[in-house]
Amino acid sequence: MIWELELIIYIFLAISAVVALEVKDLLVAVVMMTIFSFLMALLFVAMGAIDVGFTEAVIGAGVTGILFVVVVFQTSRKSND
Amino acid sequence: MRRQFHSPIVLLGARLLSPYIMVFGWYVIIHGHYSPGGGFQGGALLAASVLLIRVAGGRRVARLQIQEFATTPLAVIGVVIYFATGLVAMAMGGYFLDYSALPIPGMEPEWLRYTGILIIEVGIGLAVMAILVMIYDNMVRGEDYA
Numbered sequence: 267m268i269w270e271l272e273l274i275i276y277i278f279l280a281i282s283a284v285v286a287l288e289v290k291d292l293l294v295a296v297v298m299m300t301i302f303s304f305l306m307a308l309l310f311v312a313m314g315a316i317d318v319g320f321t322e323a324v325i326g327a328g329v330t331g332i333l334f335v336v337v338v339f340q341t342s343r344k345s346n347d
Numbered sequence: 348m349r350r351q352f353h354s355p356i357v358l359l360g361a362r363l364l365s366p367y368i369m370v371f372g373w374y375v376i377i378h379g380h381y382s383p384g385g386g387f388q389g390g391a392l393l394a395a396s397v398l399l400i401r402v403a404g405g406r407r408v409a410r411l412q413i414q415e416f417a418t419t420p421l422a423v424i425g426v427v428i429y430f431a432t433g434l435v436a437m438a439m440g441g442y443f444l445d446y447s448a449l450p451i452p453g454m455e456p457e458w459l460r461y462t463g464i465l466i467i468e469v470g471i472g473l474a475v476m477a478i479l480v481m482i483y484d485n486m487v488r489g490e491d492y493a
Contacts, residue, residue: 316383320375324388328395329479332402336486 267312275312279305296334303327361403368396376472380464386471393472394479401483418481425474432466 279302286298303326310319372392379385401409413421433444441448446463447456454462 317385317388320384320388321391324391324395329391329398332395332398333483333486335402336483340486 272309272312275305275308279309292338293335296331296338299334300327300331303330358403358408361399365396365399368399369393372396372472372476376468377465379468380461386468387475389468390472390475391479393476397476397480398483401480413480415484418477418484421477422474422481425470425472425477428470428473429467432463432470436463 282298282302282305286295286302289295289298303322307319307323307327310316310322369392372389372395374389375384375392376386376389379389397409397413400412432446432449435450436445436448437443439448439450444463444467446460449459449463451459451462
């Protein structure tokens with residue numbers, strides 16, 4: 267793998283992780299975590315672990331994103347009592 | 348609770364994308380023994396295609412694809428396929444999941460191993476798909492999105 271491309275992916279990985287931690291809107295945090303999972307899958311594939319990258323892309327970016335969106339839709343920021 | 352609205356473009360995109368994801372999931376399951384992927388990844392792809400329709404279309408559209416009461420029997424069928432293959436191989440004198448002892452007539456042991464792994468992976472894929480869809484259905488119970 268070309269190391270410049272891996273460096274760019276690492277930088278975007280760090281940026282998406284920091285944004286997901288610091289942002290106020292939870293839906294944006296979920297989307298950022300999905301982007302984190304995709305970049306992580308790219309890095310796994312670049313390191314030769316194709317099975318792990320496949321699982322990460324399907325589970326981390328697909329199904330977990332949908333489940334987190336459902337959780338965000340079912341909770342509210344302020345408590346009701 | 349966030350504001351919800353109905354979008355025909357999102358529904359059209361999901362309906363266009365969902366069958367291709369499902370076909371790719373079956374491709375991953377069936378090619379699992381000599382390429383990356385396998386039962387779990389293919390089952391998760393099948394679940395992703397079903398969940399895409401459920402998120403985009405709501406309960407009224409999702410009823411046309413896989414209904415809510417069908418998920419538990421599908422998961423049970425997958426688990427039964429897995430353990431039945433293993434136990435049949437055990438009953439025919441091999442070890443648990445020893446594919447070369449499966450009683451399929453007219454097959455060389457190498458082809459028996461291919462076929463055994465294929466049967467196992469179909470079972471795993473069914474169970475994974477049904478359980479992921481079941482988790483989503485239990486999370487949104489009582490509410491309908493879109």
